[in-house]
Amino acid sequence: MTLQLGFETAGRYRYRIPRHGTMRVDAVFFASQAVLEMLEEEAYASLGQLVNVATLPGIVSPALAMPDIHWGYGFPIGGVAAFDPEAGGVVSPGGVGYDINCGVRLLGTALTEADLKPRIDRVADALFRRVPAGMGSERQAERLREDALRRLLVEGSSFMIERGHGEPEDLARTESGGRLPGADPDALSPRALERGLPQLGSLGSGNHFLEVQVVDEVYDAAAAAAMGLSMGTVTVLIHTGSRGLGHQVCSDYVERFLDALPRYGIDLPDRQLAAAPAGSAEGRAYLGAMAAAANFAFANRQRITGSVREAFEDAGFTPRDHALRVIYDLAHNNAKFEEHAGRRLLVHRKGATRAFPPGHPELPDAYRGIGQPVFVPGDMGRYSYVLVGTEGAMRDTFGSSCHGAGRRMSRHRARKEARGRDLLGELEARGVTVRAASRGTVAEEMPEAYKDVADVVDTVDAAGIGRKVARLRPRLVVKG
Amino acid sequence: MHGTRVRPFDHTGDVGFELSAPDLESLFGAAREALLAELMESPPGAAAVDAGEQPLHLQAQAVDRLLLRWLDELLYQVQTCRSVPAGATLHIRPPAVGGGAWRLEARLSAVPLDADAHGWRAEVKGATYHGLELRRTRNGWKARVILDV
Numbered sequence: 010m011t012l013q014l015g016f017e018t019a020g021r022y023r024y025r026i027p028r029h030g031t032m033r034v035d036a037v038f039f040a041s042q043a044v045l046e047m048l049e050e051e052a053y054a055s056l057g058q059l060v061n062v063a064t065l066p067g068i069v070s071p072a073l074a075m076p077d078i079h080w081g082y083g084f085p086i087g088g089v090a091a092f093d094p095e096a097g098g099v100v101s102p103g104g105v106g107y108d109i110n111c112g113v114r115l116l117g118t119a120l121t122e123a124d125l126k127p128r129i130d131r132v133a134d135a136l137f138r139r140v141p142a143g144m145g146s147e148r149q150a151e152r153l154r155e156d157a158l159r160r161l162l163v164e165g166s167s168f169m170i171e172r173g174h175g176e177p178e179d180l181a182r183t184e185s186g187g188r189l190p191g192a193d194p195d196a197l198s199p200r201a202l203e204r205g206l207p208q209l210g211s212l213g214s215g216n217h218f219l220e221v222q223v224v225d226e227v228y229d230a231a232a233a234a235a236m237g238l239s240m241g242t243v244t245v246l247i248h249t250g251s252r253g254l255g256h257q258v259c260s261d262y263v264e265r266f267l268d269a270l271p272r273y274g275i276d277l278p279d280r281q282l283a284a285a286p287a288g289s290a291e292g293r294a295y296l297g298a299m300a301a302a303a304n305f306a307f308a309n310r311q312r313i314t315g316s317v318r319e320a321f322e323d324a325g326f327t328p329r330d331h332a333l334r335v336i337y338d339l340a341h342n343n344a345k346f347e348e349h350a351g352r353r354l355l356v357h358r359k360g361a362t363r364a365f366p367p368g369h370p371e372l373p374d375a376y377r378g379i380g381q382p383v384f385v386p387g388d389m390g391r392y393s394y395v396l397v398g399t400e401g402a403m404r405d406t407f408g409s410s411c412h413g414a415g416r417r418m419s420r421h422r423a424r425k426e427a428r429g430r431d432l433l434g435e436l437e438a439r440g441v442t443v444r445a446a447s448r449g450t451v452a453e454e455m456p457e458a459y460k461d462v463a464d465v466v467d468t469v470d471a472a473g474i475g476r477k478v479a480r481l482r483p484r485l486v487v488k489g
Numbered sequence: 490m491h492g493t494r495v496r497p498f499d500h501t502g503d504v505g506f507e508l509s510a511p512d513l514e515s516l517f518g519a520a521r522e523a524l525l526a527e528l529m530e531s532p533p534g535a536a537a538v539d540a541g542e543q544p545l546h547l548q549a550q551a552v553d554r555l556l557l558r559w560l561d562e563l564l565y566q567v568q569t570c571r572s573v574p575a576g577a578t579l580h581i582r583p584p585a586v587g588g589g590a591w592r593l594e595a596r597l598s599a600v601p602l603d604a605d606a607h608g609w610r611a612e613v614k615g616a617t618y619h620g621l622e623l624r625r626t627r628n629g630w631k632a633r634v635i636l637d638v
Binding site: 051054055058079080081082083103106107108143144200203204213214215253256259260263264267268279280281283416417418419420421422446447449450453489 | 497499500501503504528530550554558561565568569602604608609610611612614615617618619620621635637638
């Protein structure tokens with residue numbers, strides 16, 4: 010059946026935009042009826058972006074968008090694109106985004122909701138004190154020296170573990186072992202380094218958060234058990250990325266790539282897609298810088314993990330009480346070389362997560378039988394989900410799945426709708442304690458500003474590109 | 490500045506604004522004000538400045554790229570240096586005949602950032618090229634910019 014604006018159904022919750030014009034490949038997106046309506050509301054801007062991605066050199070069919078698709082810049086949010094370096098495939102800094110290797114890390118605990126409830130304000134205050142959040146949040150007291158930062162950019166999470174902010178076993182439970190290879194600190198500008206020096210271990214602002222949650226639904230008991238999740242247990246979800254260092258890398262390389270476009274004969278429909286062949290001098294330099302920024306992001310979440318442990322101890326829980334441990338850490342803004350159908354491809358995920366299936370060699374032993382954990386944050390009032398990767402994702406989406414709810418309301422509109430409301434009081438009434446550095450951020454990030462993540466996750470599950478394991482209810486949210 | 494307008498527009502994930510002004514200097518000045526209004530609820534005005542001025546020189550191959558460099562520089566000043574460019578005098582020069590770059594020369598008058606007093610809203614990660622427009626019109630100049638938040 011052909012629908013309006015040139016897309017056609019291609020399966021359950023699956024739509025295809027056949028190759029036309031300057032597209033090199035088809036585009037495929039996943040959507041429920043609610044998502045289709047949202048796409049129409051934003052005048053199909055995100056589908057236009059997906060079509061633009063399909064024009065890039067060396068792209069391998071198809072260009073993809075997950076059901077949390079929405080209008081971004083360059084790539085749509087929720088976009089996945091794989092490029093074949095052997096066929097002139099490109100790397101695009103705008104396709105990775107400003108917040109390089111932004112991601113989520115889920116921590117498990119031995120605590121129950123009953124343990125948490127009497128101390129929730131103490132935990133909230135301690136987390137807000139221990140984890141810098143908000144504008145340009147920094148740890149000036151722990152400001153790195155530049156030589157130490159350069160080491161961290163190569164070593165990633167292990168740099169922080171060596172300094173006591175985590176356990177060696179955390180590495181196996183972090184995507185890519187918490188370190189992308191090929192990092193080149195010399196490929197970063199002095200300004201990128203300057204921006205990174207004070208910001209390690211900070212949350213930032215916008216949609217970044219730290220959330221203490223309770224498991225309130227289990228859909229797959231075996232997979233949940235493998236992750237140590239059961240009804241009523243407390244978890245902690247950390248969402249942040251590479252901070253100003255990553256933002257600067259993106260800005261620097263978009264500029265550099267724009268200058269290089271004529272050299273490679275690349276004609277772009279959107280300059281934010283600035284790209285260069287992955288094997289070119291510019292491409293190699295960006296990949297080295299991007300890996301360094303990715304390692305900063307891994308180390309950032311590792312450092313915050315240490316602060317979370319300290320905060321729970323400040324609130325009176327002993328290490329034995331809380332038993333905080335990393336369940337998994339995965340990114341949703343990066344470009345990585347991966348094997349797909351016998352080819353080595355450079356897979357860009359922009360607001361999309363890796364979701365490898367059971368048996369994949371990159372998974373730690375604990376998850377080899379169930380598939381890679383995938384965490385899908387919702388909004389601060391409702392819920393988030395734990396999923397696992399599937400064979401369907403490996404076959405149909407280059408081993409990728411969704412990364413969140415996706416916004417339904419612009420930030421301006423959210424601010425207007427929040428006027429005159431006591432959002433913190435409303436959240437408290439729903440059982441959610443909030444500590445925020447800025448009222449403005451709470452307004453922009455209010456629950457109604459997001460789609461219902463349940464719809465996104467149900468679409469992923471029904472389309473076979475992820476499988477539901479458990480649902481997590483927020484009890485405490487720290488925002489920038 | 491007479492005839493200078495800033496209009497925020499809805500963007501699902503990020504924020505954007507459209508600008509119009511009779512000349513480029515006014516347009517770049519309006520972009521500074523629009524950026525500060527995204528970052529904070531009560532940005533300080535030039536009257537709040539009690540320190541000296543700081544020179545700034547930027548250049549780019551195209552005028553719209555110069556606008557993005559300007560915005561990125563302002564973001565760096567606020568978010569990394571914690572210095573709010575509350576006022577700016579600007580001069581923008583087109584490329585010389587036969588080629589060259591667009592040049593911006595500015596003097597920024599800054600106020601130390603006070604996140605509480607200025608009503609800090611949220612960090613901006615960068616100014617993007619997505620949908621970027623800067624063009625001459627019958628009455629001056631128009632621009633459209635999307636910021637990644």
